[in-house]
Amino acid sequence: MIILGILFVVLLLLGVPVAFTVGISAASFFVTKGIPMEIVVQKMVSSTQSFSLLAVPFFVLAGNLMNETGITSRLIKFCNLATGHMRGGLAQVSVLLSCLMGGISGSATADAAMESRILGPDMEKKGYSKGFTAAILAMGGLITATIPPSLGLILYGVTGEVSIGRLFLAGIVPGILMTIVLMFAVSRISKKRDYAPEREKIATLPELLKGLIDNIWALMFPVILIVGIRFGVFTPSEAGAFAVVYALFVGMFVYRELTVKKLIECLATTAVDLSVIMFIIICSNAFGYAIVTGQLPQSLASFIVKLSENKYVILTIVMLFVFVVGMFMEATANVLLLTPIFLPIIVSYGFDPVHFGIIYMILITMGGMTPPIGVTMYTTCSVLDCPVETYTKESIPFIAGIIILLILLAVFPDLCLFLPNLVYGAA
Numbered sequence: 001m002i003i004l005g006i007l008f009v010v011l012l013l014l015g016v017p018v019a020f021t022v023g024i025s026a027a028s029f030f031v032t033k034g035i036p037m038e039i040v041v042q043k044m045v046s047s048t049q050s051f052s053l054l055a056v057p058f059f060v061l062a063g064n065l066m067n068e069t070g071i072t073s074r075l076i077k078f079c080n081l082a083t084g085h086m087r088g089g090l091a092q093v094s095v096l097l098s099c100l101m102g103g104i105s106g107s108a109t110a111d112a113a114m115e116s117r118i119l120g121p122d123m124e125k126k127g128y129s130k131g132f133t134a135a136i137l138a139m140g141g142l143i144t145a146t147i148p149p150s151l152g153l154i155l156y157g158v159t160g161e162v163s164i165g166r167l168f169l170a171g172i173v174p175g176i177l178m179t180i181v182l183m184f185a186v187s188r189i190s191k192k193r194d195y196a197p198e199r200e201k202i203a204t205l206p207e208l209l210k211g212l213i214d215n216i217w218a219l220m221f222p223v224i225l226i227v228g229i230r231f232g233v234f235t236p237s238e239a240g241a242f243a244v245v246y247a248l249f250v251g252m253f254v255y256r257e258l259t260v261k262k263l264i265e266c267l268a269t270t271a272v273d274l275s276v277i278m279f280i281i282i283c284s285n286a287f288g289y290a291i292v293t294g295q296l297p298q299s300l301a302s303f304i305v306k307l308s309e310n311k312y313v314i315l316t317i318v319m320l321f322v323f324v325v326g327m328f329m330e331a332t333a334n335v336l337l338l339t340p341i342f343l344p345i346i347v348s349y350g351f352d353p354v355h356f357g358i359i360y361m362i363l364i365t366m367g368g369m370t371p372p373i374g375v376t377m378y379t380t381c382s383v384l385d386c387p388v389e390t391y392t393k394e395s396i397p398f399i400a401g402i403i404i405l406l407i408l409l410a411v412f413p414d415l416c417l418f419l420p421n422l423v424y425g426a427a
Helices: 002-013 018-033 037-046 052-066 071-083 089-105 108-118 120-125 130-145 151-160 164-170 172-193 205-214 216-230 236-254 260-293 296-307 311-326 331-348 353-367 375-384 388-411 414-424
Strands: none
Touching: 002 018, 018 037, 018 260, 018 331, 037 260, 052 151, 052 236, 052 260, 071 089, 071 205, 071 216, 089 108, 089 120, 089 130, 089 172, 108 120, 108 130, 108 375, 120 130, 120 375, 130 172, 130 353, 130 375, 130 388, 151 164, 151 331, 151 353, 164 172, 164 353, 164 414, 172 353, 172 388, 172 414, 205 216, 216 236, 260 331, 296 311, 296 331, 311 331, 311 353, 311 388, 331 353, 353 388, 353 414, 375 388, 388 414
């Protein structure tokens, strides 16, 4: 295990892609242990044979399809109607758009990259500082970690054998609260810097109703998924397949903006996205097999238990560890690697796995928005040509707001569990 850990850190510091880092480190463990590589390969292949895991490629494809159908541009107009009158109008639009797009893109990095390309240039032209623009566009993507259908929650549910339907419902209230927190932070900062509203007046009720009707196909998407899963119309995997059909229908017959050329480009993009995700999954499974064989979970659990008997102290230690690791590794790999280690520990202290899953996903995703190797941070800074140092300074108020929210979610679990318990009954 020492060799595995050292090699893992060294490869990560050398800038080796995370999937290769995980895979090579795992292979070194099996070689030193004399475990046949045939067994390792079998473990890697078997990790792709999960029926629930089918939800991932379907939702990735659905998200890419919906970005090509004109839904995004319509959602921006609707968000402008709803929040354009507020201080920091375009920044407020970006936060609300992240909330609405969370049910479509399913990926924080994809959401942040999309908004950076569409809203970033306009925000800079309107006088927003480059650091502020990059920070809010990246942090807005954090909402996507909880608003269904979050790809992270799907992977967490599959890896930890936790109900994906309950996780989807549990993410709604925290996602809305996160939207409110970020909008409040934007308002305070915009007032100090005199960032102007996008609209002079609050939108009238008829204008809002018209905007709602124009976007009803996009806004109904997560609602249909949650209701369908809850009432047994389809499983999470079948919901993903439905999402693809839904996106094709909207793009081809409702908005009529999905051309054959766009469809081919979308399929090509999805193939690249999925190859990265699936490669991380199979390498992470080999790594997971290595740490289980080396009894790391038992050793780590024993060490953590000795630190304190207070369950909130244990939760804090685990969450700090998860956040720090999230600064160095991509969220998908973290979910797959850390869930089997920490979930049993947390559950043994009486925490609900659904409650833990929401806090866990927010922290893991936020790690990708902080230095030194945050994937979402670098994506946004790259698109906007913003120095990481400037981004880091401007992101502090938003990170502080999210940390306060995380404390509230930890102390008051019903904020996460109210909806799942209402719909499914108490676990």
